Amino acid sequence: MTADHDTLWRHCVHLGRVVLPLMDQEPWRQDRRRQRLRSWGIDTTVGHRIIETLAALAAHAVAVDASLSAAEFGTLPLSTVAEAVTGKHDFELLAGLPDTFADDHDEIAVKVVRLYTYKGGRSSHQLLRLSTEVRHTLTVLAAREPVPLPTCADILGRAAEANLPQ
Template identity: 75%
Template structure:
């Protein structure tokens, strides 16, 4: 039986996975992001995967801080996730994670994020830049919504409309 905490992480991971495909519905955004990653010396695939897990970690941190259950996760405002992406320290984003992950991709991505967070030096700057990119992504997606304070539910609805089942 899957615990609520594991289900909460699954919701957070799904949010992280759909953000870039939704943003990239405007193809020029992907090109611009890839140019930035290249200029920062970050491999495109690594950078995009780190952005996904960064968004997942930010959402998870806010959900845990506000005691949201998995069933309440969709009510989480995108603005709170965006704020966490740039407002929380790396170690704060890593606090309270599940001990194991159902998806090996999540396990590997979280380990890579940990490595970047604890290595310091240039990798800390790269994480800061990636956090800024995540915040920008969330802000752009929130601006596309017709409601005043978009939530994760709105993003999940867009993902369903775009037939994203990641």
């Protein structure tokens, strides 16, 4: 894996990590999401981590499919990422990932998604529910942006304005 691909993955992970804090700027959204997760039998901490990971995986899959460099990642339309999270098969989201991860938490989260993907049954059903949650989150964030076709750079810019950690 090249340094550029590692950097691309880090950009995708950063996007995944900021979507929920940006969404939660309206506090009632977090309460509603937690209620949904509980009703689905998903621990909220685990659910939030998988949501972050699915957002990163979808962004990465779309960027790799489009042959985007890390420098071009910001041009990726958020709507394309939102469509990919439910429009691609789970195994497609896992293709082309790094063999090793700089962050152990990322590696564990990706392994959990892999496990849910290949285990089937209830796990796959939960993954589908979480994927729809990611799509909803990205769609809401895109609708908040003042530009007609918001990109990943717009969302990362919003995160920087909100002083969210990188």
